[in-house]
Amino acid sequence: MPQANPFASRSTPVPKVGVGLRHPHYREALTGDWNLDFIEVHTENFFAEGGLTRVFLEDIRSKFSVSFHGTAMGLGSAVGISTKYLQRLKALVDEYQPLFVSDHLCFAWGDIKGNQSHAGDLLPLPFNEETLSVLIDNVRRVQDMLGRQLLVENIVSYINLDNNTISEAEFITALVERAECGLLVDLNNILVNARNRKERDPIRFARNWLRNIPANAVVELHLAGYTPPVDGGLIIDDHSQPINDECWSLYKDAMELNQTAATLIEWDNDLPAWHTLVAEADKARLYQRTEPKRIEAST
Structure with missing residues (x-):
């Protein structure tokens, strides 16, 4: 389990900052001298044994820590x-020993005529004891197989499920306590959910969300941006824009609660120049060095 460290002192080592690496940036990432502590890659892209993808992964690992x-x-x-x-996951993890291994709090596999089939998407879970039991069993199985802790990430949900019996924060807290996993908290996802659900004050909602999960279990934070919707429509979590001011503000709050959590900049669509992506990581470092304002309890 991650060490208990909410409200750590300013003597705490500076947390790691990295970026998600996508194909158009491969060459630049390998040829420059970049102020990055780690690179995140999508695991499934490297399941094939041998070939150019493995050569690339070897090259990246020779220069950066990999997640x-x-x-x-x-x-x-x-x-x-x-x-x-x-x-396949175990073989990859055993060979490359990544800094973190993470995936999402969702379901994707189902039974179709006796065949285990994948939905191809991150489908939301109802927050109840039945689902929690399934999730805990699966997380424990993964951790036992890998011989290491798994980080679980909160997702964007575009529908409101009717069979929730507890809050998302209560659900996540129970998962951490019973499965002994870590958390990857995506701050953008919290804000997108708050806005799509028409919360009166999305920032206050997001701050309360952070306060109600176990801060000492947060190992990594994801920062991302989204395309503003037309005429107040549904926000799609497209990771296609710079991180907005709301998300940066929430990032300061998150770092106050846990000053050792690593930070990852995500940008998946409409990719910017590589130096723009690295600049977002540099901006995160500036926020880490800015004395944060302690989060006030909601009233």
Whole structure:
């Protein structure tokens, strides 16, 4: 389990900052001298044995620490996680020993006519005891197989489920306590959910969300931006824009609660120049050095 460290002192070592690496930036990432502590890659892109992708991964690992971020594990799937998937994941983790291994709080696998099939998306879970039990069993299985802690990330949900019996924060807290996993908190996802659900004060909602999860379990933070919707429509979590002011503000709050959590800049669509992405990581470092204002309790 991560060490208990909420409200750590300013003597705490400066936390790591990295970026998500996508194909158009491969060459620049390898040829420059960049102020980055780690690189995140999508795990499933490197499942194939041998070939150019593995050559690239070797090159990246020779220059940076690497983090594996999965998008297909489906940790909340009632049918379980594909054994073949987990075997590939274990082989990759054993060979490259990444800084972090993470995936999402969602389901993805289902049974179709007796075949274990993948939905190809991050599908939301109802927050209740039945789903929690499934999730805990799957997370424990993954951690036992890998022999290391898994980080679980909160997701954007575009629908409101009717069978929730507890809050998302209570659900996540129970998961951490019973599965002994870590958390990857995506700050943009909290804000997108708050705005899509028409919360009166999205920032206050997001701050309270942070206060109600176990801060000492937060190992990593994700920062991202989204395309503003037309005429107040649904926000799509497209990771296609710079991080907005709301998310930077929430980042300061998150760092106050846990000053050792690593930070990852995500940008997946409409990719900017590589130096622009690195500049976002540099901006995160500036926010880390700015004395944060302690979060006030809601009234």
